[in-house]
Amino acid sequence: MPIRMWMLDLAREQAPTRDHLYQYASIAQEAGFTHLGLYLEHRFAYPSTPWAHGKGAVTPAMVRDVASEFPSLEIVPFINLLGHVEGLIYTEEGKQYREELFKGLQACPSCPEFVDLCGKILDDTLQAFSSQIVHIGGDETAQLNVCPRCQEASEGQADPKGWLYARHFGALAQKVVEAGRTPAVWGDIFLEHPEALATLPQSTILFDWQYFSGVADTAKKLGFHGHQVVGCPTIHTYNAVWCHLKETEQNIRQVAADSKDLSGTCLTMWEGGLFGTYDTLFPIVDWAGKLLQGHDTGDLFRAYDEAGQGKWARLMADEIPALGGPFAFSKIRNGLKCRMLLYSNPFLAWMHHGEELNGPAGDEAFAIANKALQATDDEAYKLPAVFLRSAVEFVRMAELAHKEYALCQPDAAIGHIAPARYLFETLERTAKSAHTRIGGSLADIERCKAARLHVEKVMDRLRKYGRRELGYLPAFEVITNPRFMPHDQGCWWLVNQWANQ
Ligand SMILES: [Zn+2]
Structure with missing residues (x-):
């Protein structure tokens, strides 16, 4: 059976209670999704990172409760183990793992303490989640090979960035396999460094996220070494005052159509922060879940009509x-x-x-x-x-x-x-x-x-x-600028490009 997953970004400061997670799981189940992905980053209380448990982080006990309350739904962890660890590297204890000083969102794959931490976070995740699929992240690692340690390690490699990336994620994916589970990773960096695919265990699933087009071309590239691929559309809310329904519908339809011969589809939903309101997006989740099962219920505005919010949604x-x-x-x-x-x-x-x-x-x-x-x-x-x-x-x-x-x-x-x-x-x-x-x-x-x-x-x-x-x-x-200084008429806090350093 193809994977039908809905992935929810909790990392942008979301603080769901157990009841909120039940609500999300119930919406996923009613919409016909087979998997509910929880995109966590630092918003999970990994026993190994007690120094990083921000207020309202999801706990292992909450996850176990949701899993036992919704046995037919696989609750899949989405952790991040290189890029998007900003919630770790901007803490006092976590800053030792950063690739660059006060910049970006990536840790250093050549820092032995960070590699060790990744192993512990992964162990915690395998312990807390009983899902077959364990998503270990891997997207948006734009700072690869920046620090001297990485440059020294990758010297002489034909593709230093791809080599560092493959070394890091190949080992982590192997660890998931050894635990009897199925590793999953995002596809964007593998599209840039396709040779890194060769180091991934054969059972790894590539999550191909394409929010402005279909996945026909990219999925072919990601599947070149025989790995399974899942197509990932998105709900366009992070780039809207509320949500762009037409582009959301177009993206979901296109990726769903392109994913027919793939291992499944994962509907992503990003950035509940900055006044994103996840509960206003539930009609989209319901509509998409049905569409993925082959029930086309019309356009997305109709989905809002059915929810009694059609007029509001059109405005x-x-x-x-x-x-x-x-x-x-x-x-x-x-x-x-x-x-x-x-x-x-x-x-x-x-x-x-x-x-x-x-x-x-x-x-x-x-x-x-x-x-x-x-x-x-x-x-x-x-x-x-x-x-x-x-x-x-x-x-x-x-x-x-x-x-x-x-x-x-x-x-x-x-x-x-x-x-x-x-x-x-x-x-x-x-x-x-x-x-x-x-x-x-x-x-x-x-x-x-x-x-x-x-x-x-x-x-x-x-x-x-x-x-x-x-x-x-x-x-x-x-x-009106927070950094305004009386008598600094020439704005020296602003005029040079290194003003933030
Ligand atoms: Zn480094």
């Missing part, structure tokens, strides 16, 4: 992306979400999206967000609409403040951004409710708090320096 996934700019489909994390929340400076949203959001697109986005709020009674669905409306409102407040500031009218400028404190307070409450409701990001709550405090700090600066008290008027981009 958020049809009308909003059509406005373009920060709402349009893109291949990377949504810029408006990042600038509002991720960089501790929501004025970046004004700097980069001010022109669009202060024009007709902003008027329309604001009106659509309000309609979306009226179109649903469900707390989960209200959240993305509240975020959208708040982002537009904030950017508009900032622009009004900017205009007054440029005229040396700091009191009027302060009057325009003062309400932003309440806006971020409301977002903070919303983030708290998402945390309680579905195990949403704890960091999102803090991000909203930090944004509110930053607005207060900016108000204070405008009061102090908004009448040219420094002898000059810092640009609004500068005075």
Whole structure:
């Protein structure tokens, strides 16, 4: 029987309780999935890494409970053992494993202590999960062969990066085989270094993730040495204010069609942080599960009609992306979400999206967000609409403040951004409710708090320096930046490319 898996990213600060995991498992089972993947990274309480157990991490006991409650569903761990270990290398105990100082997300495959740690994490995983498939990660190792130790080890190799990668993952996959299980790895780095495939045990399954096309070409390359391949589409939420339904449907249909002769399909769902709301995506999971079983129930908007959220979904996934700019489909994390929340400076949203959001697109986005709020009674669905409306409102407040500031009218400028404190307070409450409701990001709550405090700090600066008290008027981009320094008129904290080093 082909693998039908739904993989859920818990690593972006998700903090699910046992009941939330039951809810996910029950949705997976009802949709007809055979496997539920839990993408963990550092969000699992491996007994070997007590120093890395962030608050709300999933525990081995929780996993065992879900597995015994849902015996027909295989609960598959997705751990990461080289790239995407940022949750380890940015801790005091874990920084010894990093490939580079204060940069990227990869550990060093030539660090013996890290290789040892990988073995222990894998042992913990084999102990906690009873699944046949054990996914050991391997994606996005962009920092291969950067440190002197790796360069020394790989000297003379025809493909040093591929050699380091194969040495590391070949051994880990072999360990899974020796435990009587089936190793799985992501395919992206093997596509770049195909010769590394030869070192993988024959039973290894390659997970071919292609979110903007099908897998017909890539799966052929990954299967060249006779390994099984699973096609992986995604739900396009990380690159949207909410979710791009049309592109999601297209990707799932294409990968599902291309995977007919493969070992199965794994629907991925990434980045519940930054106001991602997993419970608003359940209709997609249900629709995809049925599609993979051969039951085509129509388009994805119809799936939302059936969930009673059709009108809301059309507003958020049809009308909003059509406005373009920060709402349009893109291949990377949504810029408006990042600038509002991720960089501790929501004025970046004004700097980069001010022109669009202060024009007709902003008027329309604001009106659509309000309609979306009226179109649903469900707390989960209200959240993305509240975020959208708040982002537009904030950017508009900032622009009004900017205009007054440029005229040396700091009191009027302060009057325009003062309400932003309440806006971020409301977002903070919303983030708290998402945390309680579905195990949403704890960091999102803090991000909203930090944004509110930053607005207060900016108000204070405008009061102090908004009448040219420094002898000059810092640009609004500068005075609203967390690193602004009075009298550093030339912004030495910014002007060189090594400003972050
Ligand atoms: Zn290294």
